[in-house]
Amino acid sequence: MSTAPDANKRLVWRLLAVVVVMGALSWVAVPFYSWFCQVTGFAGTTQVATQESDRVLDRTVRVRFDANVMPDMGWTFRPMQREMTVRLGETAMAYYEAVNVSDQTVTGSATYNVAPDDAGYYFEKIECFCFTEQTLAPGERIEMPLTFFVSPDMVDSRDAGHIRDITLSYTFFRQDAQKSARAEVDAAPATALN
Template sequence: MTTNDNNNANMRIVWRLIAVVVFMGAAAWAAVPFYRWFCQVTGFAGTTQIATQQSDRVLDQTIRVRFDANVMPDLDWSFRPMQHEMTVRLGENVMAYYEAVNNSDQTLIGRSTYNVSPSDAGYYFEKIDCFCFTEQELAPGERIEMPLNFFVNPDMLDNRDASHIRDITLSYTFFRMDTQKSARAETGAPASTALN
């Protein structure tokens, strides 16, 4: 084997390794949006659904919905459900409220994540409107009531894995947006990008 053949073989190996690194980087970059899409489509891991309109049927069968609220330690807010639980009919459009209070002396922006348990109920828990769809900005000492408009899809009874569910817990966790964004909010400077 000549030196030229060795160089060509080495270059092929280098290009293959570069291709592997690029592929792995692209796969890592795509993993988060793909996982988010997968969860939204399937309700996997208790991910709730977004509805554009109310349910077209309401059943007499009821289900109990419990509400939970949490705040990450770096966000100086009080956050709580204004009702601890509700008994609702399947398909019934319902309004619930959460309360948030900024306990700090600065304007803070928060965003909530959410999930439903048991996770099989996530696919059937449909939100029409929710404070969790957008960021929430609270001035020092400000208190707000945040609405949640939802229904539990009656199709849940047709799923053998979910038809036995009689209690659902909806849990929200608020976390603080980055400090630069909070500083822009206090000074009135425009934000350069929005959170996805």
């Protein structure tokens, strides 16, 4: 027959195991979700291509470009063209413009998505400013290229075959603000344990 101290020890170990498992699951959730979205195009996540498409179809799709910045960014950010019509499989290049209107050097990174969501799996980026951080000095202006194509495989898709209009949307976030927020979150559990 077990005693109360033995039962308490088992309960503590079980609770500790639950905490460890939950911590591990939360640690892998973000990379797993990113991988899942990248592979499936879920939530309008675009694909990354290493080369141009090997076939171009006569069917066209209109691509609209959207740009947003977080309020603390200190930048203006806009597409240099509002839309373009491209043939499926055709490599196209678009440009976005960013201007640092603040009085300090700002580093930012862009997140992106495609609407409708079903088009994300077929929207292939070859080169994009969103793959790296961008740093602008006060008053600096840059034009940032985007090279992409819409996969001709989209015509065979039951879910995306009907799509004629795609919106590509970017939002720039201040990178140092993200790092500060991450540092605060990372530091919180350590201080709570002390």
